[in-house]
Amino acid sequence: METDFDGTIVAHPDTDVVDTILGRVRPLLPHYATMAAEEYGRRFQDYARLSPAAFESVIESSFANLRALVEAIKSEAERPAFNSVSWERIGAIRMRQGISIESLMRSYNVWGRFAWAMFLSQIRRDDRRELETLLYISARLFWHIENATGSMAAGFIREAQSTWSNRELTRNSLVDALITGKLDGGALSAEPYGKDLASSYVAIAMLPRRAGAAQSPSLEDHVRRVYQIATRIRSDHRAFAGVRDSSVFLLWPVDDAVGQKTLGPVARELAERFSTMGVGVGAAHPGLEDVRLSFEEAQEASHIAVALDTGEPLSFNDLRLERLARSSGLIQEMSRDALGPLLEYERRRPSALVDTLRAYIDAGGNISGAAESMFVHANTVIYRLKRIAEITGLDPRESRGLLVLSLSLLAYQIGTDRPGTEG
Missing domain, CATH: 3.30.70 (Alpha-Beta Plaits)
Known part of the structure; x- marks a missing residue:
């Protein structure tokens, strides 16, 4: 059996084998469609910032993609029917949602990998006919991706041109x-x-x-x-x-x-x-x-x-300390070591210790100012600072402890590698 990635099949595989594989795959379509869409959100900021309602449309189009792929695999025609209008419509919707065309195209590569993984999971590796059919499926998958991405790009560009004037x-x-x-x-x-x-x-x-x-x-x-x-x-x-x-x-x-x-x-x-x-x-x-x-x-x-x-x-020029805390692996490591025990303690026993530390730092190390901002008595702030010192081994009332905790808290606020968030 020879295959070509443009979707032309020289020799169609055994129909019964195709039907058997598709029968195993169909119940998995909603699950893999959702997994693919969720991966878009993890990989691409454009998708991560969509509203829940807008993201539902992404899951729906991922599901529609898988259904269309299944129909293309089932078809015995050399070139299966392809409804380009539907995919152009998806491209237009993504443009209106603020998805860049780069993110749109890259998300389709992610979808293709999930679709391929879905079929791989249902193939019996010891069955030669199923392995041969897998080659046929790969050709149809490439064919579908090529047609769908082209149509979505066309719809995206057409919507952009209708949204903005020539000027x-x-x-x-x-x-x-x-x-x-x-x-x-x-x-x-x-x-x-x-x-x-x-x-x-x-x-x-x-x-x-x-x-x-x-x-x-x-x-x-x-x-x-x-x-x-x-x-x-x-x-x-x-x-x-x-x-x-x-x-x-x-x-x-x-x-x-x-x-x-x-x-x-x-x-x-x-x-x-x-x-x-x-x-x-x-x-x-x-x-x-x-x-x-x-x-x-x-x-x-x-x-x-x-x-x-x-x-x-x-202003970028006023953020040298924040930029350092955000980019320095050493400061992130220090933040994990310093704040990890405190965050773990607060997870088990909520006690406003982190909020007190932040208020104390914001008040320039002034206990009365921290107490006033938190609407608590000064003695409460003193007690909490002592607990922070006991838990972390760093006393915020001493210059070195205050410096380490201040940098650690800043790194925690703006860093992506936050301490104490496991489990």
């Missing part, structure tokens, strides 16, 4: 070139925006503080609101807004006194207007080639703003 598409192309550093003469001279480009920009990035927070309204609606705020503050249309990697961003021109003076106010207004999002501000770099660097810095600052759950815009 806005030109603008988006220029913005994409700026934040990726892939500038060329054509982008720089593109009408109507090329002639209005500033010579340098600072990026402001906004990231949802809770999953699904940016979906009502959609990310695209957020972009329009951001641009309206920008043009109200300065009307020369040299600011640019867009969406990338689940972040809504604004590129603010800073090549003149007006831009430099209004950077702070526009960042604060965005933080006020978009209260469910963490706002980060990149550094200023001369030249358009380094807009990409400012954008990456703004993204990192917005991630820290989300981790700290602050409503204030955070």
Whole structure:
């Protein structure tokens, strides 16, 4: 039996064997569809930030994909029927949900691996006919992925073109070139925006503080609101807004006194207007080639703003300690050693020790200030600090203990490797 990945089958396998394998697989379709969709959420931020209702549609399309694959495998036609309209519709929906086309395509690779694993789990390796049929199944799987991804990409692009006018598409192309550093003469001279480009920009990035927070309204609606705020503050249309990697961003021109003076106010207004999002501000770099660097810095600052759950815009240049705590493996290790026992104690016996430590640090080591912020007596704070010292071996009332615990708590707040979360 010869197979070709375009879906053409020279010799169809034994129909009874195909039916037998499909009979084993069909009950597993909902389970594998859900597992594949959940893996999207773990791998891709775009999917992780979908609302629960929107994520249900992802599971449904994953299930529909598996059903369509089963029908293609069952078909004896050389080229099975394929309803491209359905997959184009999925592509359009993902675009409206704020999923990037890169995440959409990569998620389909994940789906393909789960589909393949499902069939592998149901093949009897000691049966030569079933192993031969597995080759046939692999050809149909590749055929389905090729057709589905092509159709979804077409639907995604068509929706993008219908959502944005030609003027806005030109603008988006220029913005994409700026934040990726892939500038060329054509982008720089593109009408109507090329002639209005500033010579340098600072990026402001906004990231949802809770999953699904940016979906009502959609990310695209957020972009329009951001641009309206920008043009109200300065009307020369040299600011640019867009969406990338689940972040809504604004590129603010800073090549003149007006831009430099209004950077702070526009960042604060965005933080006020978009209260469910963490706002980060990149550094200023001369030249358009380094807009990409400012954008990456703004993204990192917005991630820290989300981790700290602050409503204030955070500037990249003011976050050296936070960036160090976030990136240093040594500080993360110290955080695990210092806070692990305390977090484990609190898990077994809730006692507000971590909250007391945070209040004490925020109060600059002042017991009365910590007590006031927690609405407890100063003696309660003193007792809890003693318990913290007993449990961790680090006394927050001493300079070294306070330093280690402060850095450890900061690393815990903003780090991905949090101590004491096992089990």
